[in-house]
Amino acid sequence: VAMAYLAWRLAQRWCPSSLQVISFPVVQLHLNRTAMRASQKDFENAMNQVKLLKKDPGNEAKLKLYALYKQATEGPCNMPKPGVFDLINKAKWDAWNALGSLPKETARQNYVDLVSSLSSSLESSSQVEPGTDRKSTGYETLMVTSEDGITKIMLNRPTKKNALNVEMYHEIMHALKAASKDDSAITVLTGNGDYYSSGNDLTNFTDIPPGGVEEKAKNGAILLREFVGCFIDFPKPLIAVVNGPAVGISVTLLGLFDAVYASDRATFHTPFSHLGQSPEGCSSYTFPKIMSPAKAIEMLVFGKKLTAGEACAQGLVTEVFPDSTFQKEVWTRLKAFAKLPPNAMRISKEIIRNREKEKLHAVNAEECSVLQGRWLSDECMNAVVNFLSRKSKL
Numbered sequence: 539v540a541m542a543y544l545a546w547r548l549a550q551r552w553c554p555s556s557l558q559v560i561s562f563p564v565v566q567l568h569l570n571r572t573a574m575r576a577s578q579k580d581f582e583n584a585m586n587q588v589k590l591l592k593k594d595p596g597n598e599a600k601l602k603l604y605a606l607y608k609q610a611t612e613g614p615c616n617m618p619k620p621g622v623f624d625l626i627n628k629a630k631w632d633a634w635n636a637l638g639s640l641p642k643e644t645a646r647q648n649y650v651d652l653v654s655s656l657s658s659s660l661e662s663s664s665q666v667e668p669g670t671d672r673k674s675t676g677y678e679t680l681m682v683t684s685e686d687g688i689t690k691i692m693l694n695r696p697t698k699k700n701a702l703n704v705e706m707y708h709e710i711m712h713a714l715k716a717a718s719k720d721d722s723a724i725t726v727l728t729g730n731g732d733y734y735s736s737g738n739d740l741t742n743f744t745d746i747p748p749g750g751v752e753e754k755a756k757n758g759a760i761l762l763r764e765f766v767g768c769f770i771d772f773p774k775p776l777i778a779v780v781n782g783p784a785v786g787i788s789v790t791l792l793g794l795f796d797a798v799y800a801s802d803r804a805t806f807h808t809p810f811s812h813l814g815q816s817p818e819g820c821s822s823y824t825f826p827k828i829m830s831p832a833k834a835i836e837m838l839v840f841g842k843k844l845t846a847g848e849a850c851a852q853g854l855v856t857e858v859f860p861d862s863t864f865q866k867e868v869w870t871r872l873k874a875f876a877k878l879p880p881n882a883m884r885i886s887k888e889i890i891r892n893r894e895k896e897k898l899h900a901v902n903a904e905e906c907s908v909l910q911g912r913w914l915s916d917e918c919m920n921a922v923v924n925f926l927s928r929k930s931k932l
């Protein structure tokens with residue numbers, strides 16, 4: 539019920555504007571387009587095209603498609619209004635009902651138009667999609683560059699505080715795999731804008747697959763395990779340049795980096811209990827080792843936010859720099875590191891890290907399995923709903 543509520547809140551957030559988009563232009567289109575009518579064949583083609591869309595068009599578009607489809611095939615909404623707790627069906631009913639007495643032919647035409655615009659917009663944004671060698675511009679959520687012996691992977695959703703959406707998880711894995719094979723000596727992860735990263739994108743929780751929330755949680759655990767695994771196995775020196783606040787998984791992963799340089803503006807926050815969740819990124823193992831069990835519990839269980847200075851004192855951060863000179867000082871240092879013999883660095887990292895690898899993979903698997911259960915809990919669902927409905931922030 540909580541997840542249905544969540545989907546409904548999202549639909550509700552989008553619906554006020556989307557209903558205007560549905561009802562107002564639909565009527566206009568009807569007036570302007572008496573001569574342009576989509577045939578039944580066009581309509582059927584559009585229905586098939588929807589199934590072939592390479593990307594999920596999002597809940598707002600799906601609600602519009604649903605409403606137009608129902609209007610085109612059954613006419614005005616004559617179903618009883620779903621009960622107040624039947625949240626998803628109520629959002630669908632609202633969308634359909636908002637079409638009023640729009641004629642079937644117009645709804646059919648609008649459906650065809652909508653599918654056509656979705657196909658072209660999603661098609662064009664997926665031209666840079668998977669498969670071949672991605673260059674910097676081939677990423678949607680990252681900027682990846684390679685120069686002076688350094689591959690820099692920059693999280694690039696500054697307007698969302700570099701929250702990690704599903705695409706970003708995949709792109710980071712792709713970029714790390716490419717960096718492990720390229721001719722750079724070291725690899726750097728950093729953030730664009732004022733944040734390093736605000737952690738997992740909480741809207742990841744809203745896209746529920748046909749198998750429901752259980753399938754969603756299972757897929758999330760698989761993705762997380764693979765994602766963290768890439769950091770455990772990364773063979774070259776991996777350095778975090780923490781340009782601003784870091785939250786959640788962007789903090790826990792730092793225990794798997796080989797050096798962490800932070801601006802004095804950065805903070806380190808893992809509010810897992812607040813979110814009804816539990817630690818990941820192997821932090822249940824690395825943090826107690828790095829900073830003592832008691833300090834790790836303050837962070838991972840009680841959600842204590844550390845300043846950069848405190849994180850450095852606890853051993854999570856290697857060195858802190860004043861924000862005004864941060865970029866200059868850090869990159870000068872990194873360029874010097876990148877001139878060291880790459881094979882020697884690789885082999886030294888291997889000998890330091892390898893004996894822990896098996897343990898880290900086991901910890902990762904266990905953390906993912908615990909989180910899978912947490913994502914289905916009321917505590918977690920309520921926390922996500924509260925954030926998405928703007929009732930809470932960290």
Ligand SMILES: CCCCC/C=C/C(=O)SCCNC(=O)CCNC(=O)[C@H](O)C(C)(C)COP(=O)(O)OP(=O)(O)OC[C@H]1O[C@@H](n2cnc3c(N)ncnc32)[C@H](O)[C@@H]1OP(=O)(O)O
Nearest residue numbers: 697698699701736737738739740741758762786787931932
């Ligand atoms: C599948 C793998 C799962 C791995 C498990 C990982 C767990 C974690 O990482 S737990 C940590 C999750 N992160 C959070 O709970 C942070 C939530 N965000 C916030 O509390 C705040 O946004 C803030 C403190 C990070 C920043 O606050 P403020 O400076 O006031 O900026 P805004 O809130 O206005 O943010 C701007 C814009 O960005 C969106 N946004 C920021 N962080 C997230 C996020 N984590 N998920 C989704 N969206 C995020 C925010 O909603 C704003 O969007 P618009 O309103 O559309 O402008």
